[in-house]
Amino acid sequence: xxxxxxxxxxxxxxxxxxxxxxxxxxxxxxxxxxxxxxxxxxxxxxxxxxxxxxxxxxxxxxxxxxxxxxxxxxxxxxxxxxxxxxxxxxxxxxxxxxxxxxxxxxxxxxxxxxxxxxxxxxxxxxxxxxxxxxxxxxxxxxxxxxxxxxxxxxxxxxxxxxxxxxxxxxxxxxxxxxxxxxxxxxxxxxxxxxxxxxxxxxxxxxxxxxxxxxxxxxxxxxxxxxxxxxxxxxxxxxxxxxxxxxxxxxxxxxxxxxxxxxxxxxxxxxxxxxxxxxxxxxxxxxxxxxxxxxxxxxxxxxxxxxxxxxxxxxxxxxxxxxxxxxxxxxxxxxxxxxxxxxxxxxxxxxxxxxxxxxxxxxxxxxxxxxxxxxxxxxxxxxxxxxxxxxxxxxxxxxxxx
Numbered sequence: 001x002x003x004x005x006x007x008x009x010x011x012x013x014x015x016x017x018x019x020x021x022x023x024x025x026x027x028x029x030x031x032x033x034x035x036x037x038x039x040x041x042x043x044x045x046x047x048x049x050x051x052x053x054x055x056x057x058x059x060x061x062x063x064x065x066x067x068x069x070x071x072x073x074x075x076x077x078x079x080x081x082x083x084x085x086x087x088x089x090x091x092x093x094x095x096x097x098x099x100x101x102x103x104x105x106x107x108x109x110x111x112x113x114x115x116x117x118x119x120x121x122x123x124x125x126x127x128x129x130x131x132x133x134x135x136x137x138x139x140x141x142x143x144x145x146x147x148x149x150x151x152x153x154x155x156x157x158x159x160x161x162x163x164x165x166x167x168x169x170x171x172x173x174x175x176x177x178x179x180x181x182x183x184x185x186x187x188x189x190x191x192x193x194x195x196x197x198x199x200x201x202x203x204x205x206x207x208x209x210x211x212x213x214x215x216x217x218x219x220x221x222x223x224x225x226x227x228x229x230x231x232x233x234x235x236x237x238x239x240x241x242x243x244x245x246x247x248x249x250x251x252x253x254x255x256x257x258x259x260x261x262x263x264x265x266x267x268x269x270x271x272x273x274x275x276x277x278x279x280x281x282x283x284x285x286x287x288x289x290x291x292x293x294x295x296x297x298x299x300x301x302x303x304x305x306x307x308x309x310x311x312x313x314x315x316x317x318x319x320x321x322x323x324x325x326x327x328x329x330x331x332x333x334x335x336x337x338x339x340x341x342x343x344x345x346x347x348x349x350x351x352x353x354x355x356x357x358x359x360x361x362x363x364x365x366x367x368x369x370x371x372x373x374x375x376x377x378x379x380x381x382x383x384x385x386x387x388x389x390x391x392x393x394x395x396x397x398x399x400x401x
Contacts, residue, residue: 005164005165019322021073050272059114067315071127080226081116083226086111098382147336153166188281190279193238198275203266218237218238236258237280
Protein backbone atom coordinates (compact mmCIF):
# COMPACT_ATOMS: atom_id res chain seq x y z
CA UNK A 1 0.00 0.00 0.00
CA UNK A 2 1.26 3.45 -0.93
CA UNK A 3 1.94 5.70 2.04
CA UNK A 4 3.56 8.68 0.27
CA UNK A 5 1.34 10.95 -1.82
CA UNK A 6 1.61 14.25 -3.58
CA UNK A 7 -1.79 15.33 -2.26
CA UNK A 8 -4.02 14.04 0.54
CA UNK A 9 -7.59 15.37 0.44
CA UNK A 10 -9.43 15.23 3.74
CA UNK A 11 -13.17 15.12 3.00
CA UNK A 12 -14.99 13.25 0.25
CA UNK A 13 -17.84 15.65 -0.32
CA UNK A 14 -18.57 17.11 -3.72
CA UNK A 15 -15.69 19.60 -3.61
CA UNK A 16 -13.10 17.16 -2.24
CA UNK A 17 -14.00 14.54 -4.83
CA UNK A 18 -13.91 17.12 -7.63
CA UNK A 19 -10.40 18.21 -6.59
CA UNK A 20 -9.21 14.59 -6.59
CA UNK A 21 -10.57 13.93 -10.08
CA UNK A 22 -9.25 17.21 -11.50
CA UNK A 23 -5.77 16.47 -10.14
CA UNK A 24 -5.81 12.89 -11.42
CA UNK A 25 -6.88 13.96 -14.88
CA UNK A 26 -4.28 16.71 -15.18
CA UNK A 27 -1.67 14.44 -16.82
CA UNK A 28 0.88 15.51 -14.23
CA UNK A 29 1.48 12.10 -12.65
CA UNK A 30 0.23 13.23 -9.25
CA UNK A 31 -0.55 10.58 -6.63
CA UNK A 32 -3.69 11.51 -4.72
CA UNK A 33 -5.35 10.11 -1.60
CA UNK A 34 -8.85 10.83 -0.28
CA UNK A 35 -9.57 10.28 3.41
CA UNK A 36 -13.14 10.22 4.71
CA UNK A 37 -14.77 7.72 7.09
CA UNK A 38 -18.12 8.19 5.30
CA UNK A 39 -16.75 7.35 1.86
CA UNK A 40 -18.39 3.92 1.64
CA UNK A 41 -21.93 5.06 2.32
CA UNK A 42 -24.56 3.39 0.07
CA UNK A 43 -25.62 4.60 -3.36
CA UNK A 44 -28.41 7.21 -3.52
CA UNK A 45 -32.00 6.01 -3.52
CA UNK A 46 -33.40 6.02 -7.07
CA UNK A 47 -37.04 5.64 -6.01
CA UNK A 48 -39.68 8.26 -6.71
CA UNK A 49 -41.49 8.37 -3.38
CA UNK A 50 -41.51 11.63 -1.45
CA UNK A 51 -38.83 10.32 0.96
CA UNK A 52 -36.63 8.83 -1.80
CA UNK A 53 -35.09 12.17 -2.78
CA UNK A 54 -32.09 13.63 -1.01
CA UNK A 55 -33.10 16.51 1.27
CA UNK A 56 -29.97 18.51 0.36
CA UNK A 57 -29.96 19.85 -3.19
CA UNK A 58 -27.88 22.41 -5.08
CA UNK A 59 -28.68 24.82 -7.88
CA UNK A 60 -25.74 23.98 -10.14
CA UNK A 61 -24.73 26.79 -12.50
CA UNK A 62 -23.77 26.44 -16.15
CA UNK A 63 -20.14 26.91 -15.13
CA UNK A 64 -20.37 24.05 -12.63
CA UNK A 65 -22.03 21.90 -15.29
CA UNK A 66 -19.15 22.62 -17.69
CA UNK A 67 -16.58 21.79 -15.00
CA UNK A 68 -18.29 18.52 -14.04
CA UNK A 69 -18.70 17.59 -17.71
CA UNK A 70 -14.96 18.06 -18.23
CA UNK A 71 -14.32 15.68 -15.33
CA UNK A 72 -16.66 13.09 -16.84
CA UNK A 73 -19.01 13.31 -13.84
CA UNK A 74 -21.99 15.22 -15.24
CA UNK A 75 -22.60 12.44 -17.74
CA UNK A 76 -22.88 9.97 -14.85
CA UNK A 77 -25.70 11.82 -13.09
CA UNK A 78 -28.87 9.98 -14.14
CA UNK A 79 -30.87 12.13 -16.55
CA UNK A 80 -34.02 11.54 -14.55
CA UNK A 81 -32.35 13.12 -11.48
CA UNK A 82 -31.46 16.38 -13.28
CA UNK A 83 -34.01 19.16 -13.02
CA UNK A 84 -33.27 22.08 -15.36
CA UNK A 85 -35.08 25.23 -14.33
CA UNK A 86 -35.94 27.86 -16.93
CA UNK A 87 -37.43 30.52 -14.69
CA UNK A 88 -36.97 32.20 -11.34
CA UNK A 89 -39.56 34.32 -9.55
CA UNK A 90 -38.50 36.36 -6.53
CA UNK A 91 -40.78 38.65 -4.54
CA UNK A 92 -40.93 40.68 -1.36
CA UNK A 93 -43.41 39.51 1.26
CA UNK A 94 -43.65 43.06 2.62
CA UNK A 95 -44.72 44.87 -0.55
CA UNK A 96 -45.26 44.69 -4.30
CA UNK A 97 -41.66 44.31 -5.47
CA UNK A 98 -40.85 41.28 -7.60
CA UNK A 99 -38.30 40.10 -10.16
CA UNK A 100 -38.75 37.37 -12.77
CA UNK A 101 -35.89 35.75 -14.68
CA UNK A 102 -36.47 33.73 -17.84
CA UNK A 103 -33.93 31.57 -19.68
CA UNK A 104 -35.51 32.62 -22.99
CA UNK A 105 -34.44 36.25 -22.35
CA UNK A 106 -30.84 35.05 -22.12
CA UNK A 107 -31.13 32.70 -25.10
CA UNK A 108 -29.97 29.76 -22.96
CA UNK A 109 -31.78 26.42 -22.47
CA UNK A 110 -31.86 26.73 -18.66
CA UNK A 111 -30.78 29.02 -15.83
CA UNK A 112 -29.25 26.02 -14.03
CA UNK A 113 -30.06 22.55 -12.72
CA UNK A 114 -31.42 21.46 -9.37
CA UNK A 115 -29.55 18.28 -8.42
CA UNK A 116 -29.54 16.25 -5.21
CA UNK A 117 -26.14 16.54 -3.57
CA UNK A 118 -25.84 12.78 -3.15
CA UNK A 119 -26.37 12.25 -6.89
CA UNK A 120 -23.55 14.66 -7.77
CA UNK A 121 -21.33 13.06 -5.15
CA UNK A 122 -22.04 9.56 -6.43
CA UNK A 123 -21.30 10.59 -10.03
CA UNK A 124 -17.90 11.96 -8.98
CA UNK A 125 -17.28 8.78 -6.99
CA UNK A 126 -17.93 6.72 -10.12
CA UNK A 127 -15.15 8.64 -11.88
CA UNK A 128 -12.81 8.22 -8.90
CA UNK A 129 -13.21 4.44 -9.05
CA UNK A 130 -11.78 4.49 -12.59
CA UNK A 131 -8.76 6.66 -11.74
CA UNK A 132 -5.73 4.53 -10.83
CA UNK A 133 -3.81 7.46 -9.37
CA UNK A 134 -6.44 8.05 -6.65
CA UNK A 135 -6.36 5.90 -3.52
CA UNK A 136 -9.28 6.04 -1.08
CA UNK A 137 -9.09 5.54 2.68
CA UNK A 138 -12.49 5.17 4.36
CA UNK A 139 -10.86 6.24 7.59
CA UNK A 140 -10.64 9.15 10.01
CA UNK A 141 -7.68 11.49 10.40
CA UNK A 142 -6.43 11.49 13.99
CA UNK A 143 -4.00 14.39 13.48
CA UNK A 144 -1.29 15.65 11.20
CA UNK A 145 2.20 16.64 12.27
CA UNK A 146 4.41 19.58 11.32
CA UNK A 147 5.83 19.58 7.83
CA UNK A 148 9.16 17.76 7.66
CA UNK A 149 12.42 18.94 6.08
CA UNK A 150 11.78 16.62 3.11
CA UNK A 151 8.61 18.57 2.24
CA UNK A 152 6.17 15.88 3.44
CA UNK A 153 3.59 16.25 6.20
CA UNK A 154 2.78 13.11 8.25
CA UNK A 155 -0.95 12.36 8.52
CA UNK A 156 -2.05 9.84 11.16
CA UNK A 157 -5.18 7.77 10.43
CA UNK A 158 -7.17 5.83 13.01
CA UNK A 159 -6.98 2.47 11.23
CA UNK A 160 -4.42 2.75 8.44
CA UNK A 161 -1.34 4.03 10.18
CA UNK A 162 0.63 6.99 8.89
CA UNK A 163 0.46 8.60 5.45
CA UNK A 164 2.61 11.43 4.14
CA UNK A 165 1.89 14.15 1.60
CA UNK A 166 3.45 17.24 0.07
CA UNK A 167 0.07 18.98 0.31
CA UNK A 168 -2.95 18.43 2.55
CA UNK A 169 -6.26 19.75 1.24
CA UNK A 170 -8.93 20.52 3.82
CA UNK A 171 -12.25 19.88 2.06
CA UNK A 172 -13.91 18.68 5.23
CA UNK A 173 -16.74 21.19 5.49
CA UNK A 174 -17.69 24.24 7.51
CA UNK A 175 -16.47 22.75 10.80
CA UNK A 176 -13.15 21.76 9.21
CA UNK A 177 -10.77 19.99 11.56
CA UNK A 178 -7.97 20.52 9.04
CA UNK A 179 -8.52 24.28 9.33
CA UNK A 180 -8.45 24.04 13.13
CA UNK A 181 -5.34 21.84 13.23
CA UNK A 182 -3.53 24.15 10.81
CA UNK A 183 -4.37 27.15 12.99
CA UNK A 184 -6.04 29.09 10.17
CA UNK A 185 -8.37 31.62 11.84
CA UNK A 186 -11.81 32.56 10.51
CA UNK A 187 -14.10 35.55 10.56
CA UNK A 188 -17.57 34.27 11.36
CA UNK A 189 -20.96 35.28 12.59
CA UNK A 190 -24.34 33.69 13.11
CA UNK A 191 -27.02 34.55 10.57
CA UNK A 192 -29.71 34.02 13.19
CA UNK A 193 -31.37 31.61 10.76
CA UNK A 194 -32.02 27.88 10.60
CA UNK A 195 -32.80 26.33 7.21
CA UNK A 196 -35.60 23.75 7.15
CA UNK A 197 -35.16 21.37 4.22
CA UNK A 198 -37.64 18.85 2.82
CA UNK A 199 -39.23 17.57 -0.39
CA UNK A 200 -42.88 18.45 -1.01
CA UNK A 201 -45.63 17.79 -3.54
CA UNK A 202 -47.67 20.85 -4.53
CA UNK A 203 -51.18 21.25 -5.87
CA UNK A 204 -50.07 23.42 -8.80
CA UNK A 205 -47.15 22.61 -11.13
CA UNK A 206 -43.86 24.38 -10.46
CA UNK A 207 -43.47 25.44 -14.13
CA UNK A 208 -39.74 24.51 -14.04
CA UNK A 209 -39.33 27.69 -11.98
CA UNK A 210 -37.45 28.42 -8.77
CA UNK A 211 -39.79 30.35 -6.46
CA UNK A 212 -38.34 32.54 -3.71
CA UNK A 213 -40.26 34.71 -1.27
CA UNK A 214 -38.31 37.09 0.96
CA UNK A 215 -40.03 37.11 4.34
CA UNK A 216 -38.88 39.32 7.25
CA UNK A 217 -37.95 36.10 9.12
CA UNK A 218 -35.86 34.85 6.18
CA UNK A 219 -36.18 33.67 2.55
CA UNK A 220 -38.27 30.66 1.51
CA UNK A 221 -37.32 28.82 -1.70
CA UNK A 222 -39.23 26.18 -3.67
CA UNK A 223 -36.91 24.48 -6.17
CA UNK A 224 -38.29 22.28 -8.98
CA UNK A 225 -37.38 18.61 -8.72
CA UNK A 226 -37.22 16.02 -11.55
CA UNK A 227 -39.89 13.52 -12.68
CA UNK A 228 -42.93 15.33 -11.44
CA UNK A 229 -43.84 19.01 -12.12
CA UNK A 230 -45.57 19.06 -8.72
CA UNK A 231 -42.42 18.08 -6.80
CA UNK A 232 -40.21 20.70 -5.10
CA UNK A 233 -37.29 20.81 -2.72
CA UNK A 234 -37.76 23.53 -0.12
CA UNK A 235 -35.25 25.62 1.81
CA UNK A 236 -37.13 27.55 4.47
CA UNK A 237 -34.81 29.98 6.28
CA UNK A 238 -36.27 31.34 9.48
CA UNK A 239 -35.49 32.19 13.07
CA UNK A 240 -34.38 29.35 15.36
CA UNK A 241 -37.56 29.82 17.38
CA UNK A 242 -39.88 29.51 14.37
CA UNK A 243 -37.84 26.59 13.02
CA UNK A 244 -38.34 24.72 16.29
CA UNK A 245 -42.09 25.39 16.19
CA UNK A 246 -42.40 24.36 12.53
CA UNK A 247 -40.46 21.11 13.01
CA UNK A 248 -42.77 20.19 15.90
CA UNK A 249 -45.87 20.40 13.66
CA UNK A 250 -47.58 17.29 12.35
CA UNK A 251 -47.61 16.79 8.57
CA UNK A 252 -50.97 18.46 7.94
CA UNK A 253 -50.14 21.54 9.98
CA UNK A 254 -46.66 21.75 8.47
CA UNK A 255 -48.11 21.59 4.95
CA UNK A 256 -50.61 24.34 5.75
CA UNK A 257 -47.94 26.58 7.31
CA UNK A 258 -45.64 26.05 4.33
CA UNK A 259 -48.32 26.83 1.74
CA UNK A 260 -49.20 29.99 3.64
CA UNK A 261 -45.53 31.03 3.87
CA UNK A 262 -45.36 30.88 0.05
CA UNK A 263 -48.67 32.77 -0.23
CA UNK A 264 -50.21 29.69 -1.90
CA UNK A 265 -48.35 30.46 -5.15
CA UNK A 266 -48.29 26.71 -5.84
CA UNK A 267 -51.60 25.99 -4.15
CA UNK A 268 -51.80 23.64 -1.20
CA UNK A 269 -49.04 21.26 -0.13
CA UNK A 270 -50.33 17.76 -0.75
CA UNK A 271 -47.45 15.78 0.73
CA UNK A 272 -44.15 16.41 2.50
CA UNK A 273 -41.13 14.29 3.32
CA UNK A 274 -39.15 13.96 6.49
CA UNK A 275 -37.71 17.31 7.52
CA UNK A 276 -34.40 18.55 8.87
CA UNK A 277 -33.14 21.86 10.24
CA UNK A 278 -29.66 23.24 9.60
CA UNK A 279 -28.23 26.20 11.58
CA UNK A 280 -26.78 28.84 9.26
CA UNK A 281 -23.50 30.56 10.05
CA UNK A 282 -21.18 32.51 7.80
CA UNK A 283 -17.48 31.69 7.98
CA UNK A 284 -14.52 32.86 5.99
CA UNK A 285 -10.92 31.84 6.57
CA UNK A 286 -8.64 34.86 6.75
CA UNK A 287 -6.09 32.82 4.80
CA UNK A 288 -6.81 29.74 2.70
CA UNK A 289 -3.39 28.20 3.19
CA UNK A 290 -0.32 27.75 5.34
CA UNK A 291 2.83 25.79 4.61
CA UNK A 292 1.75 22.40 3.20
CA UNK A 293 -1.99 22.90 3.87
CA UNK A 294 -4.79 24.49 1.82
CA UNK A 295 -8.57 24.89 2.27
CA UNK A 296 -11.35 24.61 -0.30
CA UNK A 297 -15.14 24.78 -0.37
CA UNK A 298 -17.00 25.20 2.93
CA UNK A 299 -13.77 24.67 4.86
CA UNK A 300 -12.61 28.02 3.44
CA UNK A 301 -15.96 29.84 3.24
CA UNK A 302 -19.60 29.13 3.97
CA UNK A 303 -22.48 31.42 2.99
CA UNK A 304 -26.23 31.75 3.29
CA UNK A 305 -28.04 29.36 0.90
CA UNK A 306 -30.50 32.03 -0.32
CA UNK A 307 -28.90 32.25 -3.79
CA UNK A 308 -27.76 28.62 -4.02
CA UNK A 309 -24.18 29.66 -4.74
CA UNK A 310 -22.30 27.71 -2.06
CA UNK A 311 -21.35 24.60 -4.02
CA UNK A 312 -20.76 26.63 -7.20
CA UNK A 313 -18.12 28.62 -5.32
CA UNK A 314 -16.70 25.32 -4.07
CA UNK A 315 -16.40 23.93 -7.60
CA UNK A 316 -14.60 27.12 -8.67
CA UNK A 317 -12.17 26.51 -5.79
CA UNK A 318 -11.69 22.92 -6.95
CA UNK A 319 -10.97 23.94 -10.53
CA UNK A 320 -8.53 26.73 -9.64
CA UNK A 321 -6.71 24.74 -6.95
CA UNK A 322 -6.19 21.81 -9.32
CA UNK A 323 -4.93 24.18 -12.02
CA UNK A 324 -2.41 25.81 -9.69
CA UNK A 325 -1.16 22.55 -8.15
CA UNK A 326 -0.69 20.96 -11.60
CA UNK A 327 0.98 24.11 -12.91
CA UNK A 328 3.37 24.22 -9.94
CA UNK A 329 4.16 20.51 -10.14
CA UNK A 330 4.99 20.67 -13.84
CA UNK A 331 7.27 23.65 -13.17
CA UNK A 332 9.09 21.71 -10.46
CA UNK A 333 7.80 23.90 -7.64
CA UNK A 334 6.96 22.68 -4.15
CA UNK A 335 3.17 22.25 -4.41
CA UNK A 336 2.75 22.95 -0.69
CA UNK A 337 4.60 26.25 -0.86
CA UNK A 338 3.60 29.92 -1.05
CA UNK A 339 4.55 30.02 -4.74
CA UNK A 340 1.63 27.71 -5.54
CA UNK A 341 -0.92 28.24 -2.78
CA UNK A 342 -0.81 32.04 -2.67
CA UNK A 343 -1.75 32.10 -6.36
CA UNK A 344 -4.80 29.95 -5.60
CA UNK A 345 -5.83 32.29 -2.79
CA UNK A 346 -5.41 35.38 -4.98
CA UNK A 347 -7.59 33.87 -7.69
CA UNK A 348 -10.38 32.72 -5.37
CA UNK A 349 -10.57 34.84 -2.24
CA UNK A 350 -11.85 38.07 -3.80
CA UNK A 351 -14.59 36.27 -5.75
CA UNK A 352 -15.73 34.45 -2.62
CA UNK A 353 -15.72 37.65 -0.55
CA UNK A 354 -17.83 39.50 -3.12
CA UNK A 355 -20.43 36.72 -3.11
CA UNK A 356 -20.45 36.55 0.69
CA UNK A 357 -20.88 40.32 0.98
CA UNK A 358 -23.72 40.20 -1.56
CA UNK A 359 -25.54 37.47 0.37
CA UNK A 360 -25.12 39.36 3.65
CA UNK A 361 -26.40 42.53 1.96
CA UNK A 362 -29.48 40.71 0.65
CA UNK A 363 -30.19 39.23 4.07
CA UNK A 364 -29.93 42.61 5.81
CA UNK A 365 -31.92 44.42 3.11
CA UNK A 366 -34.86 42.02 3.20
CA UNK A 367 -34.71 41.62 6.96
CA UNK A 368 -35.16 45.36 7.53
CA UNK A 369 -38.68 46.50 8.37
CA UNK A 370 -38.33 50.31 8.27
CA UNK A 371 -41.16 51.69 6.04
CA UNK A 372 -38.87 53.88 3.92
CA UNK A 373 -36.42 51.05 3.33
CA UNK A 374 -39.29 48.70 2.39
CA UNK A 375 -40.56 51.27 -0.13
CA UNK A 376 -37.14 51.77 -1.70
CA UNK A 377 -36.54 47.99 -1.74
CA UNK A 378 -39.78 47.31 -3.60
CA UNK A 379 -39.29 50.18 -6.03
CA UNK A 380 -35.76 48.96 -6.70
CA UNK A 381 -36.95 45.40 -7.40
CA UNK A 382 -39.58 46.62 -9.85
CA UNK A 383 -37.07 48.90 -11.59
CA UNK A 384 -34.57 46.04 -11.84
CA UNK A 385 -37.25 43.74 -13.25
CA UNK A 386 -37.92 46.15 -16.12
CA UNK A 387 -34.30 46.74 -17.16
CA UNK A 388 -33.48 43.64 -19.19
CA UNK A 389 -29.76 44.36 -19.89
CA UNK A 390 -29.06 44.70 -16.16
CA UNK A 391 -31.00 41.51 -15.37
CA UNK A 392 -29.15 39.67 -18.12
CA UNK A 393 -25.78 40.77 -16.72
CA UNK A 394 -26.65 39.67 -13.18
CA UNK A 395 -27.97 36.27 -14.23
CA UNK A 396 -25.08 35.57 -16.59
CA UNK A 397 -22.68 36.40 -13.75
CA UNK A 398 -24.53 33.97 -11.45
CA UNK A 399 -24.38 31.31 -14.15
CA UNK A 400 -20.61 31.83 -14.47
CA UNK A 401 -20.91 32.84 -18.12
